[in-house]
Amino acid sequence: REPIAPTRDGHPDGKRAAEGDASNSDGVASLIENRRADVLDASYKRENGSWIRSFWTLFHALLWLILCGVTIAIWAILIPFIGLTKAQRLTWRTACVFFRLVLWAAGISYHVFGLENLDPSGNYFFACNHQSDFDIPLVFAAVPFWLISIAKSSIAYVPIFGWSVALGGTIFIQRSNHKKAVESLDQGCAALRKRPRSVLLFPEGTRSEDGEVKQFKKGGLLLAIQSGIPVVPVAVCGARRVIGRSIG
Numbered sequence: 001r002e003p004i005a006p007t008r009d010g011h012p013d014g015k016r017a018a019e020g021d022a023s024n025s026d027g028v029a030s031l032i033e034n035r036r037a038d039v040l041d042a043s044y045k046r047e048n049g050s051w052i053r054s055f056w057t058l059f060h061a062l063l064w065l066i067l068c069g070v071t072i073a074i075w076a077i078l079i080p081f082i083g084l085t086k087a088q089r090l091t092w093r094t095a096c097v098f099f100r101l102v103l104w105a106a107g108i109s110y111h112v113f114g115l116e117n118l119d120p121s122g123n124y125f126f127a128c129n130h131q132s133d134f135d136i137p138l139v140f141a142a143v144p145f146w147l148i149s150i151a152k153s154s155i156a157y158v159p160i161f162g163w164s165v166a167l168g169g170t171i172f173i174q175r176s177n178h179k180k181a182v183e184s185l186d187q188g189c190a191a192l193r194k195r196p197r198s199v200l201l202f203p204e205g206t207r208s209e210d211g212e213v214k215q216f217k218k219g220g221l222l223l224a225i226q227s228g229i230p231v232v233p234v235a236v237c238g239a240r241r242v243i244g245r246s247i248g
Helices: 013-048 051-077 084-105 135-142 153-157 161-167 177-196 217-227
Strands: 127-128 147-152 169-174 199-200 231-234
Touching: 051 161, 051 177, 084 127, 084 135, 084 147, 127 135, 127 217, 135 147, 147 153, 147 161, 153 161, 153 169, 169 177, 177 217, 199 217, 217 231
Parallel strands: 127 199, 127 231, 147 169, 147 199
Antiparallel strands: none
8 A cells, every 4th residue: 555645745645645634633533522421421320320329319409408498488487577688698598508418419529610700799690501400509509699590480389499499589580471571570670770689590591402502592681781780601511411401
């Protein structure tokens, strides 16, 4: 077999060889990346994917949900004495404790990058991609800002969890009714002007089925514009390997 020159000069097939080498390099890089993802998935399943881990996580989630729910009920009872603002802030702190306990039970570690670029005394709309049920616990556990979220109205009717979320000041949106959705956004804007806080927003509106970022819905971003609060893009990476849309 005749040798292929590594340069484009001095050989009629040199250009074609260079193009072939580049194509092969891309293919090898792709294979390496896919292999790395397979290894990570297999490693996680081996360490954390057993039914024992799933049962352990679910048990702790329910246990701490009940205990934190009781605590939040106390904050609700104390509203006439401590005021709504303080009750909502205490609810947020309780929620952060709950989410950190769930992450601990699930054996999930995480790293946060970029907080040094934010003003600790400011308020922001954190616009986050949505791959997994663990996105919300991760953001609440990792972001050191008084945080509420935008959520579909049906969550408010979930026992304990939904009631706690409502007390925390969550902005509920009724997706099936455009008029009521607009009214909810107006009410949310007024609440943010009265009690400035940061907001967790998933612009895609729902979890991604394949992990790719989908087209954004405009409602939550319009609320950010109306309230005058800056938007911070957030990328959660790896949560889909814990539990994706097909499972969660």
